[in-house]
Amino acid sequence: MQSFGPNIWTVSGDALRMYGVLPFTTRMTVVQLESGGLWLHSPVQSTPDRRRAVDRLGPVEHLVAPNKIHSLGIEPWKALYPSAKVWASPGFDKRHPDIAIDAVLANDGETPWSAEIDHCVIDGHAVLDEVAFLHKPSRTLIVTDFMQKHVAAGESWFWRGVKRMAGILGRDGGVPLDIRLSVRDKAAMRRSIDTVLAWDFDHLIVAHGHCLQGGAKDDVSRAFDWITGA
Numbered sequence: 001m002q003s004f005g006p007n008i009w010t011v012s013g014d015a016l017r018m019y020g021v022l023p024f025t026t027r028m029t030v031v032q033l034e035s036g037g038l039w040l041h042s043p044v045q046s047t048p049d050r051r052r053a054v055d056r057l058g059p060v061e062h063l064v065a066p067n068k069i070h071s072l073g074i075e076p077w078k079a080l081y082p083s084a085k086v087w088a089s090p091g092f093d094k095r096h097p098d099i100a101i102d103a104v105l106a107n108d109g110e111t112p113w114s115a116e117i118d119h120c121v122i123d124g125h126a127v128l129d130e131v132a133f134l135h136k137p138s139r140t141l142i143v144t145d146f147m148q149k150h151v152a153a154g155e156s157w158f159w160r161g162v163k164r165m166a167g168i169l170g171r172d173g174g175v176p177l178d179i180r181l182s183v184r185d186k187a188a189m190r191r192s193i194d195t196v197l198a199w200d201f202d203h204l205i206v207a208h209g210h211c212l213q214g215g216a217k218d219d220v221s222r223a224f225d226w227i228t229g230a
Helices: 048-055 074-080 157-165 186-198 216-223
Strands: 002-005 008-012 016-018 022-024 027-032 038-041 060-065 085-088 117-121 131-135 140-143 203-206
Touching (some): 002 203, 008 048, 027 203, 060 074, 117 186, 131 186, 140 216, 186 216
Parallel strands (some): 060 085, 140 203
Antiparallel strands (some): 002 008, 008 027, 016 022, 117 131
């Protein structure tokens, strides 16, 4: 567990392979709310060490599945903390009907943590139903798959080349090519991205790759200039 800012931490997960072939790392974000309870975004697989690190901070109150792909850690953490509430993206229950959820995140929906964490469902994509979050106290934007900055170190030349072509390699990485090519409603997505860019943030946590301490607003604006026309 690494501190990222006031009352916000990141936890690195295990190395995985997307579609069974593409190597990638993943990351969980932990926020301690004013109540003292914890908000876990995109939970990674639970291990004794990860659980102890989380327990040292406080009780787990919320588990967040930010899109329908990031389901891996929801059930294991729910089993450890049965009183925690599971919040899921709009398409999560259709992909995972076997995973019980308590609430679906919507742009017009209230949450018990809205005073500290804002959220925006990114509309307009044909496949991905991602929800972006803003941790207001630390001015940190939290995204999952819509922006990726995969670490080049340790990658083979082949996968570095694949990720470079996909636009997701290194600190200059941004929106993956497959996501850019799968937009269903460009106007709807632009409204969502305009909402996110209007937020007050300076830092960025991504689930896959490098995070940014400072300068994130310019970086995210650049990454989405293909949709905003900037």
